[in-house]
Amino acid sequence: MAPAQLSQAELDRRKTVGINPETVTNITSTDFPGHHPGEDAAWSIDRFSKGLEVKFHKNSYDEATFSLIGIDASVANAFRRILIAEVPTLAIETCYFNNNTSVIADEVLAHRLGLIPLKGSLRGLDYLKWYVRPDPENGIEGMDPSDYNTVVLNLYVKCEWKPNPPENGEPEEKYNHSNVYARDIKWEPMGRQKEEFEDLEIQPVNPDILIAKLRPGQEIDIVMHANLGKGGDHAKFSPVGTATYRLLPKIEILKPILNQDALEFQKCFPAGVIDVEYVDAKAVTENERLRPHEGEQYAKVKDPMKDTVSRECLRHDKFKGKVKLGRVQDHFIFQVESTGQFPSDRLFLESVKVLKYKAQTLLRALDNIDS
């Protein structure tokens, strides 16, 4: 059977999630073979490639916002989940305490150190490999720490009296090193690390993180080993502060909303979503329903992306039947906020790489079984 010619309106209806006063409708995707009789919904890379669109809204090191249009929720969600829990990241994993006479217990200090985000040359980070800790009791052979899987960092701080301290001064005025900051963590290059990380040495992303407070005579001396890890194992390995997406809101004005009502309608939405304009010749050509109201003010959707879909407009009787709210099922507005180890856009590319790697690994396992 030849696929029926579908109107744009029908296609739009299919991929619009309905948002009603008390319910949501049309949530699940229906683009599977056999769902719509006579249509070819089989996977086709050409169709996917033609339908996929990426639009950037913001791209800085710390934050990237972009739209992924024409992708299924299951795949978009896979990327989001991978960003949070599976992109490999470098963080302090093991602490060897040579000395700690501060008031903070070793284990608490070790935990704090682990949570400090690190940065370093991207080339160097690419060079790093997984480290598997030996665990003979559970039959895990593991591996030796080496320059390609372990980064060594040192923290040595000793608090002392300043010469001629003021009698009633602040601790900072009276002692040297009364505060231990992330900037006091020093990297010790091993083997080839010196050349791999020559563009940017390994260091904390934010040098001003307060780690501990000391008083004269107290001393902290720690050797730390940083390894690659996954956010799923510990949050310190998560490369993002947040990685979220939301569906593009859709506001349809079914009947003209005019004058005072238009201004009230505008107030139901965040600033910039709805525009109130005078009906002119151009507006009439765009929407024939506006013809009798030339010269009056009318409400117009300006930027649905800014909407929060609060549904406030659905609470007013005067807008009943005049507006329809929804969300576009395959338009994902991603927001990725990096912790500083990788640029945010790069993180998304890494997440795609991880998903591909997962599929390749499974394919290899399947080949081993099949043959």
Add this chain to the structure above:
Amino acid sequence: MSNSAERDTEMANGEAEEDSADEQELLLGGLEKLVILPGQTSHAASFQIEQEDHTLGNSLRYFINKNPDVEFCGYTIPHPSETKMHIRIQTWEDTPTTAFDALRKGLEDMIEACDVVTEKFTDARDGFEASKQ
């Protein structure tokens, strides 16, 4: 600490692929990545996949369901504290496609899709960066 020199000679012998396979084995800690569960027939099988969750489960389910020869595909994580994911595939009995074929095609389609996403994303970003200047 040992040095990366030994590793380099390994890599030079073109064993990068094997290297990654070895790495996988180490991370699995001796478990099988893929196991076929009992009850397999000519057009249906359930697979147990080690160290995977909803990330791969749901997206793989999507790609396998996109195959017209597939009658049913669903996944489950039988127990939340075990890192195992089960995926069930049934294909139509009037097609030559087996559950294995459907799984293979699903994975291949996913790899293809990832390449397209990478390409489009990179283009869009480069275009955006260029337009900023």
